[in-house]
Amino acid sequence: MPPPRDVVPADEHVDVTSGAGRDVEFAAFAAAAAPALGRTAWLLCGDAHQAEELVQQALVRTYVAWARARAGDPLAYARRVLANQRIDTWRRRRREVLMAPSDVPEPPHDGGAQEQADRDQLVRALATLSARQRRVVVLRHLEGMSEREVAHDLGVSVGTVKSTASRALVRLRDVLGTPDEHEGSAR
Incomplete structure (x- = not known):
């Protein structure tokens, strides 16, 4: 059975400057980073559904800035986007029902x-x-x-x-x- 289309064999060169190469590289990063980002997002917001949404939004923003993100540490970049996205979401929506921990x-x-x-x-x-x-x-x-x-x-x-x-x-x-x-x- 051939490998999935989005996975490039190790011996095949990927031109990351092209759109397809960039997409393949980012897809590999997203697949590897999603579990760690999901755990961080869940710890930041305490809700599985909000955490999934935060991870998706962080990955979208990281993809848009992929050239800048991959120049340094892409996971650190995505985590920072995730933390900032959490703050932005809280400020923008303010629909969260805040409860005292005892409640x-x-x-x-x-x-x-x-x-x-x-x-x-x-x-x-x-x-x-x-x-x-x-x-x-x-x-x-x-x-x-x-x-x-x-x-x-x-x-x-x-x-x-x-x-x-x-x-x-x-x-x-x-x-x-x-x-x-x-x-x-x-x-």
């Missing part, structure tokens, strides 16, 4: 996996953070990016990333009831 209904107790309960608790805790704090925590601690990478992606200084992450982690510890690592030690 979010409890998940059904049907013997579901502990992983689902932990994920739900994490999303509720992330909802208590400001948008900037949430972006920094998601990129830094859930996506595993370095402080410098987060600063570059969000267009802020490394010091801003450090201070924002520090404040956000204190807030998350309070919300989650996790003891501070310095608690119990003499200061």
Whole structure:
């Protein structure tokens, strides 16, 4: 069976300056990056459908600017577009029903996996953070990016990333009831 049309064999040269070569290259990038972008989007907004929409919009914007995106780190470019798109969506629509974390209904107790309960608790805790704090925590601690990478992606200084992450982690510890690592030690 021949390979699908959008997949180019490794020994075939692709001219990325042509429209078809650009499309093939971007399609390969989008297929590889979509799961990571989807996870980031879900953590940023807490809703699977909104996350899918954000990923699609981010990929469209990345495609339009593909020459600029591929010149650097295309995944970092797409993540930044994703974070900015989330902010733009929130500002433009403002139709989200914001609820206090304590008002979010409890998940059904049907013997579901502990992983689902932990994920739900994490999303509720992330909802208590400001948008900037949430972006920094998601990129830094859930996506595993370095402080410098987060600063570059969000267009802020490394010091801003450090201070924002520090404040956000204190807030998350309070919300989650996790003891501070310095608690119990003499200061």
